[in-house]
Amino acid sequence: MDAVAAQRTYGGVSAQERQAQRRTALLDAALDLVSTDAKLTVAGLCARAGLNERYYYESFDKRDDVLEALLDRIAHELTTAIATALAAAPADSRLQAHAAIDAGISVLVDDPRKARTALIAGMATPELRARTARTVRAFARLVAAEGTGFYGGDVPRNVVDFRAIYLVGGMTQALTTWLAGDLDLTREELVDQITDVFVLLGDDLADRYR
Secondary structure (H helix, E strand, O other): OOHHHHHHEEOOEEHHHHHHHHHHHHHHHHHHHHHOOOOOOHHHHHHHHOOOHHHHHHOOOOHHHHHHHHHHHHHHHHHHHHHHHHHHOOOOHHHHHHHHHHHHHHHHHOOHHHHHHHHOHHHOOHHHHHHHHHHHHHHHHHHHHHHHHHHOOOOOHHHHHHHHHHHHHHHHHHHHHHHOOOOOOOHHHHHHHHHHHHHHHHHHHHHHOO
């Protein structure tokens, strides 16, 4: 094996794969540190991940970049979980809404570190708040697309967009309040209540434009 090949592959793992593994380790470390209210520093992240600090900069340019990437990873997990739940749910508005909401909340509640990162750390700086706002809009577009596909395309697009943003924003605030212990609901009751609101606004639009 020549020197260039040795640099590319070590122990059967390519350089690209090793970099991806280090990036994942840094994201996992950030998830741990955010959940414990520890100060997020490059040195602290690398110590938690068991990596030399130089490896941080092969994936990220500045400290908050790792938080932005972590928010993106959580958003991807949410999207995947919701899409999987929707695909498996029967063609019924309430059952589909319940399945999607339960799947999304499960991603956050089953691992409280993710909820803290997505709902609290995501508001820590102007840049992170902007990233969180973009994520909310992205999920609102998903809700709008699913609603249009389920109820039909006769509802004006601006009306669908408004209700989708209202629903996702309201759900985010309700979940944040519930996680803080300020809503006296069980997890199942929370999912049911959010489902009721989604179905109420969706069915109302369908009736108006039928």
